[in-house]
Amino acid sequence: MTDTRSVVVIGGGIAGIQAASELSDMGFHVYLLEKEPAIGGRMARLNRIFTTNESAIALLEPKMRTLAARENVELITYVEIVAVKGSVGDFEITIEHKPRYVDANKCTGCRRCMEVCPVEQPNRFNEGFGTLKAIYIPYAHAVPSCAVIDIESCLRSGGEECDACINACEYNAIDFTQARHKHNSKSKSKLKAGAIIVATGSATYDPEPGHDYGYGLLDDVITTMEFERLTAPDGPTGGNLIRPSDCREPMRVGFINCVGSRDINRNPYCSGGVCCMENIKNAILLKEKRPDVRCYIFYIDIRAAFRGYEAFYTRARELGIRFIRGRPSEVIENEKGNLEIRVEDTLKGMVRTIEVEMVVLGTGSVPGEDIERLSEMLKLPLTTEDGLFRELHSRVAPVDTEQRGIFIAGAVAGPKDIALAVAQGSSAAARAASTLLTLNA
Numbered sequence: 001m002t003d004t005r006s007v008v009v010i011g012g013g014i015a016g017i018q019a020a021s022e023l024s025d026m027g028f029h030v031y032l033l034e035k036e037p038a039i040g041g042r043m044a045r046l047n048r049i050f051t052t053n054e055s056a057i058a059l060l061e062p063k064m065r066t067l068a069a070r071e072n073v074e075l076i077t078y079v080e081i082v083a084v085k086g087s088v089g090d091f092e093i094t095i096e097h098k099p100r101y102v103d104a105n106k107c108t109g110c111r112r113c114m115e116v117c118p119v120e121q122p123n124r125f126n127e128g129f130g131t132l133k134a135i136y137i138p139y140a141h142a143v144p145s146c147a148v149i150d151i152e153s154c155l156r157s158g159g160e161e162c163d164a165c166i167n168a169c170e171y172n173a174i175d176f177t178q179a180r181h182k183h184n185s186k187s188k189s190k191l192k193a194g195a196i197i198v199a200t201g202s203a204t205y206d207p208e209p210g211h212d213y214g215y216g217l218l219d220d221v222i223t224t225m226e227f228e229r230l231t232a233p234d235g236p237t238g239g240n241l242i243r244p245s246d247c248r249e250p251m252r253v254g255f256i257n258c259v260g261s262r263d264i265n266r267n268p269y270c271s272g273g274v275c276c277m278e279n280i281k282n283a284i285l286l287k288e289k290r291p292d293v294r295c296y297i298f299y300i301d302i303r304a305a306f307r308g309y310e311a312f313y314t315r316a317r318e319l320g321i322r323f324i325r326g327r328p329s330e331v332i333e334n335e336k337g338n339l340e341i342r343v344e345d346t347l348k349g350m351v352r353t354i355e356v357e358m359v360v361l362g363t364g365s366v367p368g369e370d371i372e373r374l375s376e377m378l379k380l381p382l383t384t385e386d387g388l389f390r391e392l393h394s395r396v397a398p399v400d401t402e403q404r405g406i407f408i409a410g411a412v413a414g415p416k417d418i419a420l421a422v423a424q425g426s427s428a429a430a431r432a433a434s435t436l437l438t439l440n441a
């Protein structure tokens with residue numbers, strides 16, 4: 001049966017949140033599906049955002065809370081999309097609810113269970129820094145603010161007896177019976193919708209397998225995402241940047257651009273200038289907080305293409321951040337426990353060795369882990385250039401796809417910054433609405 005009043009948005013990052021908000025404003029019923037226990041995506045884990053350097057979570061949290069409070073929006077978190085059938089005006093999306101082991105209708109987010117849980121594991125929301133209990137709420141401002149149990153690390157999985165969270169919860173929210181529903185029909189639901197917006201974002205290049213610039217071998221070589229968490233006020237260090245090796249504040253930091261990007265042996269494409277700006281932003285923030293820190297940015301060329309980017313780059317140079325043109329060949333540890341970056345400075349025409357105390361790798365954007373599965377399910381082709389979803393036309397139909405009624409928005413449709421992800425979220429919402437209104441006519 002045709003349903004022209006409901007839209008499914010897959011992915012609860014900033015692009016999906018924007019699309020869902022716009023559709024809700026237009027009176028559509030929106031199902032926002034998120035695979036993680038909370039929405040927010042990448043932006044929820046950033047410290048501050050270029051080019052305004054405002055707090056990411058301060059901008060995002062009101063949007064998330066407003067969305068969650070809307071009557072015509074259903075936030076369905078911790079789910080997997082398992083099948084998509086039908087066509088424009090009549091899609092059927094089958095989702096599987098992953099067990100939280102916590103009754104979301106009863107949990108108030110009081111966190112008492114987390115205080116008593118004896119299990120500590122690396123905090124994946126902080127890129128492995130700090131710890132997370134087996135029962136946790138993903139991050140401080142999470143929406144929904146509802147606990148979830150990582151059953152694999154829970155003592156009960158190993159056959160041990162533990163009732164600590166059950167006893168601590170005044171609201172009777174812990175529910176280990178949810179395990180029985182996993183992979184049976186009770187954990188599945190079917191949603192009907194007239195249109196689908198895919199906003200599942202992207203992942204970042206992993207320098208660990210190839211130990212790029214010693215990553216994974218040298219403790220003080222970190223990624224930009226790790227830098228974000230190590231400088232965020234809600235991160236593991238309360239916002240103080242310290243070296244993982246000895247917990248000292250680094251006095252000389254090297255930022256390397258284009259790691260895993262613009263490299264025919266890895267990914268030939270550019271991550272849209274986002275990594276250039278990430279490193280410039282983080283160097284500016286560090287320099288503004290601690291003017292005595294020396295910051296070096298190693299670049300091939302700076303891609304400052306969008307509004308405000310060039311001024312941001314100028315501001316960095318005015319602050320005394322040093323830009324060295326050249327792709328470093330290696331990073332090694334010296335006898336003092338510091339790091340040496342070897343680079344051919346192509347402006348000075350000489351090979352240089354710069355000693356720093358921390359190296360930050362500006363890792364590029366790569367396709368998310370389940371994009372191929374989604375591509376098959378939704379019958380949406382991926383580009384050969386970057387492995388992300390292909391738009392119907394890159395210039396004149398950037399959020400439409402070959403499947404009428406299915407739209408794409410945000411980083412899943414090519415690397416982009418937050419402003420563009422928001423613009424595409426709005427655009428995809430408008431295209432979904434106009435398509436459904438045309439069906440009605």
Ligand SMILES: Cc1cc2nc3c(=O)[nH]c(=O)nc-3n(C[C@H](O)[C@H](O)[C@H](O)COP(=O)(O)OP(=O)(O)OC[C@H]3O[C@@H](n4cnc5c(N)ncnc54)[C@H](O)[C@@H]3O)c2cc1C
Pocket residue numbers: 010011012013014015016033034035036039040041042043046048049050051079080081199200201202204224225228274278281368370374409410411412416417418419421
């Ligand atoms: C280290 C770093 C720093 C950055 N700094 C800045 C900055 O300062 N300023 C700026 O403008 N931009 C910045 N960016 C870029 C910015 O993060 C992205 O533009 C933005 O997050 C893209 O939003 P999105 O909604 O498209 O994707 P995401 O934020 O990645 O959200 C996608 C969502 O979809 C969910 N999802 C994925 N697969 C599925 C599935 N199969 N089913 C259901 N849900 C799924 C994910 O869990 C996630 O919640 C930075 C990026 C990085 C990596």
Ligand code: SF4
Pocket residue numbers: 102106107108109110111112113114146147168169170171172173174
């Ligand atoms: S499960 Fe219970 S104790 Fe834990 S956060 Fe929810 S309401 Fe609080």
Ligand code: SF4
Pocket residue numbers: 116117118119134135149153154155156162163164165166
């Ligand atoms: S039952 Fe599991 S989640 Fe609950 S307190 Fe014990 S170890 Fe933690």
